[in-house]
C-alpha cells in the first residue's frame with residue numbers, strides 16, 4: 386500500500402513538473418517574426434522584438450545554460466565571471482563558518498541557561514530583545530566594526546543562526562524529564578557527567594531541531610547578505626546576473642539555492658533522526 | 665534497644681500556600697524507623713504524602729524540618745547507598761537494558777573497566793530474569809520487563825537500602841504477582857533493607873515485615889505500625905489460608921476505609937514519637953508495644969506464639 390502510494394505520488398510529481406515545464410515553454414516560446422523593420426533598428430531592439438521572442442527565457446534556454454554550468458562549475462575568469470560551483474562554495478563556506486561558530490556558542494550557553502534558573506532569568510531580557518532583530522540590521526554595524534565584507538557576512542550568519550539553537554537548547558535542557566535527572570542524582574552522578582550522559586541525549590532531538598531551523602535561516606540570510614556585501618557568493622551572483630540582465634542565470638541560481646538549501650536541511654533531518662529515541 | 669537502621673526523626677513538609685494564606689502542611693513531626701534487613705511498607709490514601717516521605721528518604725527532596733538518619737549518619741542529599749525504584753521505572757530510553765544497568769554500575773565503581781562493568785551488570789540482569797534481552801531498548805520491553813530492569817539497576821549498586829514508590833502499581837495482576845515473588849526472593853536472599861510505598865493491601869501483607877499506616881492529609885500522621893504476623897516463609901498463593909490472614913487484612917482495610925479519615929480528631933493524644941505497634945492475630949488485634957519504648961520481640965511472641973521461630 387505504502388509502495389503504491391509512493392509510486393502514485395512520484396507519478397503526480399512528474400506530471401506536475403512536466404505540466405509546469407510545458408506551460409512555461411508555451412508561455413515563452415517565439416511567436417514568429419514580427420513586423421518588418423530596418424536591420425539597424427532590429428539589432429537595437431534585440432531578439433525580443435525581431436523574433437517575437439519573450440524576454441522571459443524558456444525552459445530550453447535555462448536547460449542549455451544549466452548544462453553549461455554543470456559542465457564547468459568551477460571556471461574562474463576574474464571577479465565578475467566565476468563558475469556557479471565556486472560561487473556556491475563561497476556561500477556554503479560562509480554559512481558553515483558562521484553556523485559552526487553559532488553552534489559553539491549557543492549549545493554550551495543553552496546548557497548553562499537551561500540548567501541554571503538564575504542564568505535563565507538573568508539572560509532572558511537580553512535574549513528577548515536581541516532575538517527579533519533582523520540579521521541584516523546588524524550589517525552596517527558589522528561592516529563598520531569588522532571592516533571586512535566577508536567576515537561581516539559570516540557575522541550576520543552567526544547572529545541569525547544562534548537564536549533558534551539557543552532557545553531550543555535551553556528548552557530541551559530545561560524540560561528533560563525530572564525522573565531521568567533523579568536517576569542520575571540517586572546514582573551520585575556529577576554535574577558534568579550528568580550533562581553528557583543524561584541531559585545531552587535527552588535534549589538532543591530538541592537541540593537538533595533548533596540546529597535544523599538555524600541552518601535554514603542561515604541559508605536564507607546568506608543570499609541577502611551577499612547581495613549587500615558583494616564580491617563573491619551565490620547572492621552576489623544573483624545580483625550580478627540581474628545587472629547583466631541574464632534572467633537565465635538568475636533562474637539557474639534560484640534553482641541552485643533551492644537545491645543546496647534542501648540538501649543542508651536533509652543532512653540535519655537525518656542527524657535528528659539518528660539521535661531521536663522512541664519512548 | 666530497637667536497631668534503627670533507618671530513622672526518620674520528626675520530619676515535616678510544608679508547601680507555601682496560595683498568596684496570603686498560610687503554608688500547607690503535608691505532614692509534620694513524623695517519626696518512623698526500620699531495623700536492618702527488614703521490609704517496611706507505607707500504606708495510605710492518595711495524596712497523604714507517601715511519595716514525599718520516600719523522596720526525603722532518598723534525598724531527592726528536603727524536609728522543612730527534622731532529619732533522616734541512616735546507619736547512624738544524617739543523610740545529605742542522594743546517595744548510592746539508597747537505591748530508588750521509581751513508579752514510572754525511569755529507564756533512560758536511549759540506552760539498552762544493559763546500558764541502563766551498566767550506567768548505574770559504572771556510576772558506583774568509576775574505575776572499573778568496561779568488561780567488568782558489563783559482567784557485573786549481567787549478573788543482575790540474570791537475577792531479574794531478563795537474560796537474552798540485554799540489547800533491547802526500553803521501548804521494546806513490556807511494562808513488567810521495564811520494571812525488572814529498574815529493579816536490576818537498583819540492586820546492581822548493592823545499596824544498603826532499596827526505596828520503592830509503588831513499583832508495581834502500573835502492572836497487571838499476573839505480572840505484579842511474579843515480580844512480587846521476585847522481590848521477596850531477592851530481599852530474603854540478600855537481607856536487603858527495603859522501604860516500599862503501596863496502595864495494595866495484599867502486596868503489603870505479602871512483602872512487608874512492618875506496615876506503616878498513614879492517615880489522610882493534610883497533616884498526615886503515622887497512625888499505627890502493624891507487625892506482620894504471617895510466617896516469614898509465606899508463599900503468595902496460600903497466604904489467604906493462614907489463620908491470621910483475615911485478621912491482618914481486615915485490620916488494614918478497616919483503617920483505610922474508616923479510621924484513616926478522622927484519625928487525628930478521634931485521637932487527640934496520639935503521640936507521633938510513640939506510635940502504637942499492633943500485631944493482628946486470632947483474637948482482637950493486640951497492642952504489642954510502642955515504637956520507641958524499646959521492648960523487643962518478647963512482647964510480640966506472647967501474643968503470637970506461632971511466630972517465635974520467624975525472628
Ligand SMILES: Nc1ncnc2c1ncn2[C@@H]1O[C@H](COP(=O)(O)OP(=O)(O)OP(=O)(O)O)[C@@H](O)[C@H]1O
Nearest residue numbers: 679680690708709710711712713714715716717881
Ligand atoms: N510542589 C508542590 N507544591 C504544593 N503541594 C505539593 C507539591 N508536591 C506535592 N504536593 C502535595 O503534597 C501532598 C502529598 O503528595 P505525595 O505525592 O507525597 O502524595 P502520595 O501520598 O504519594 O500520593 P499518591 O498515593 O497519589 O502517589 C499532595 O497533597 C500534594 O498535593
Ligand SMILES: [Mg+2]
Nearest residue numbers: 714715716829
Ligand atoms: Mg505517590
